Amino acid sequence: MIRVVATTPFEGQKPGTSGLRKKVTVFQQPHYIENFVQGLFDSLDAFEGETLVIGGDGRYYNREAIQIVIKMAAAAGFGRVLVGKGGILSTPAASCVIRKHEAFGGIILSASHNPGGEHGDFGIKYNIGNGGPAPEHVTDAIFERTKTIREYRIMEADDVDLDALGIARVGDMVVDVIDPVEDYAELMGELFDFDAIRDLFASGFTMRFDAMSAVTGPYARAILEDSLGARPGTVMHGEPLPDFGGHHPDPNLVHAKELNDLLMSDDGPDLGAASDGDGDRNMIIGRGRFVTPSDSLAIIAANAHLAPGYKDGIAGIARSMPTSGAADRVAEKLGVKCYETPTGWKFFGNLLDAGLATVCGEESFGTGSNHVREKDGLWAVLMWLNILAVRRQSVAEIVAEHWETYGRNYYTRHDYEEVDSAAADALMADLRARLDTLPGTVINGLTVERADDFSYHDPIDGSVTTKQGIRVFFTDGSRLVYRLSGTGTAGATLRLYLERYEADPIRHDLDTQDALAGLVQIARDLPDIEGRTGRSAPTVIT
Known part of the structure; x- marks a missing residue:
């Protein structure tokens, strides 16, 4: 039996670079995950009787969320679900299973590299039939639907035994619990x-x-x-x-x-x-x-x-x-x-x-x-x-x-994690406003050749994606990139990328941070990272 449940929208259910990510406690709110999944299904067409792949990374709340998704998929009209034993499917394995079994798409329960546990992070994302993450026009449609949702539909049924390989049924839908590694x-x-x-x-x-x-x-x-x-x-x-x-x-x-x-x-x-x-x-x-x-x-x-x-x-x-x-x-x-x-x-x-x-x-x-x-x-x-x-x-x-x-591209990434979002946004806005005046500027002995805010023109579908990172190029071939990451759940992560090319093999064995020390100082001083964020050093250097 399908149960129709009245609900009201939650703010902020906009999928980011890799889906919707929030704290576990946010996802555990009554109706929260149901709203998002219903918004997802409402944004899709022609999936009745089709196959849906479901799995996750095993983090806290993974099993509970999968049971909800299975029952909502049955209510939505999917004909078959493939779910990894124990609720487990790595993200690349989920893509593999979608492609091999010609599934309509897949729902992956994961917050990737973010911390787990009861007080950690959780996430959900949708992958399309080619096995890849949903493009922006799909995630935008999901978000718009979550802002107006008034009800969701879920099958009243017992939970599926995720630890037993084989076939089960939820309503008229077949649930196949598969070996997550085999394919x-x-x-x-x-x-x-x-x-x-x-x-x-x-x-x-x-x-x-x-x-x-x-x-x-x-x-x-x-x-x-x-x-x-x-x-x-x-x-x-x-x-x-x-x-x-x-x-x-x-x-x-x-x-x-x-x-x-x-x-x-x-x-x-x-x-x-x-x-x-x-x-x-x-x-x-x-x-x-x-x-x-x-x-x-x-x-x-x-x-x-x-x-x-x-x-x-x-x-x-x-x-x-x-x-x-x-x-x-x-x-x-x-x-x-x-x-x-x-x-x-x-x-x-x-x-x-x-x-x-x-x-x-x-x-x-x-x-x-x-x-x-x-x-x-x-x-x-x-x-x-x-x-x-x-x-x-x-x-x-x-x-x-x-x-x-x-030749060697000396390269490093400095991450400033959980920076105040307003401060990070202001830093980026100020840099963006200075792009036209930076060329020709000499900073600590290096001359800025050009600076821009990266835009991408997709050669296949013609779509344009803007504001993807501020780039500063120097006349010696060095480069700085400033980005705000979309994978965190608290504050903002300011990512700073630094690169210098070295053709001479004699100079290929320098320590990376030593080789880039001058560029690091320029990268911090140019937007005044410490003054704007209060951070005198990055959280993580890789």
Whole structure:
């Protein structure tokens, strides 16, 4: 029986870069998640009898939210739901399942790399039939509907046993509880040379993979340890926990410090890797060598042909605007185009669907390819393993050779988290107002060549996206980028990106922060970050 429930709108149910993210306590309010899901269904057409994929990253409130979504999908008229056992589906695995089973779309319950637990964050987002995040015209329609909603519909039914594989029914809708790893692992086996990677591990190669008590643990154990023969215990923090074991599930040098310290020791493993809350981000570290996300993208693009799934080469590269220009140099040498898009994986979807790009990456530890329509943390790790298995060099040697060939883009990101939103907005507005007067200005010995507010013209659908980050270019080739991130739930996150290109191999072994010290000072002084925000230093440096 379908129950119609009267409701009133909640303010602020606007999906951001990766869906709607709020504190758990916000989502737990009566009718809150129901309003959003009804707004989503009301914004879609022609899904009666179709298949919907549902899953999440296992964080606190994941199971309860999934039961609500299942019952509302039944009331809305979907014919079938595919849901991961235990409510688990990593974001890239959800994209894989949507694509393989030709589903109408999918609902992913996740706040990605944000903290979990009862007092942590929660999130929900919709992915369309190509497996990728809903484009802005869809998320805008959802938001508009949430502002006027007066009722929602939900099936009165018992909860589905999410821990039992197999078929259940909610009303007339079939619910299929599936193995969350199976389809994804099968796809990885088609893309990479698993035999070569098995030989690598059999030769004594060692690694540690930090799943950060998040969703990638079951995937990493099944593929790395069970299938590829990595030593038992290779996967650390491998059990998904509602509070991520108290960890901040963001794979960077601050939150994955235990892994980084291990790799920087003399007796550390050959490779260290980590993934985030929902499995779409990655961090790569070799013994004694951290690989920046920008360099990782460039090295993957330059070596992708070593993996069977990419043996014919790549059609193009796409990178988010704040990501360094390292991938551009690879694209130039390969004779393919490198597309510069706004931050947010959804902007890669049209390029991937049109066959214009094969490998994509963004500055915030996200890398992926056309195999799905999401960034994919474990895919990046397997690509690195495939490269290492073929080249039989260390991570440090591969990075050094890459810099010798292409030059080094010294690059860093400074994050100022939970800054007062009004102060952050004022800082950006002031910078924006000064764009026309900055060219020709000399700051601490560097001359501003040009400055702009990045806009993106989609080459496929012609859409235009504006105000995606303020860029300041200097005559020596250095670059600054200022952005406000849309992934937090409290205050604002001011992201500052700094980049300087160095062609001379003799100068490739400088410490990144030392190499960029002068630029860092300019970047802080130009908008007066300390004066406007009260922050004398960033929260996180990567």
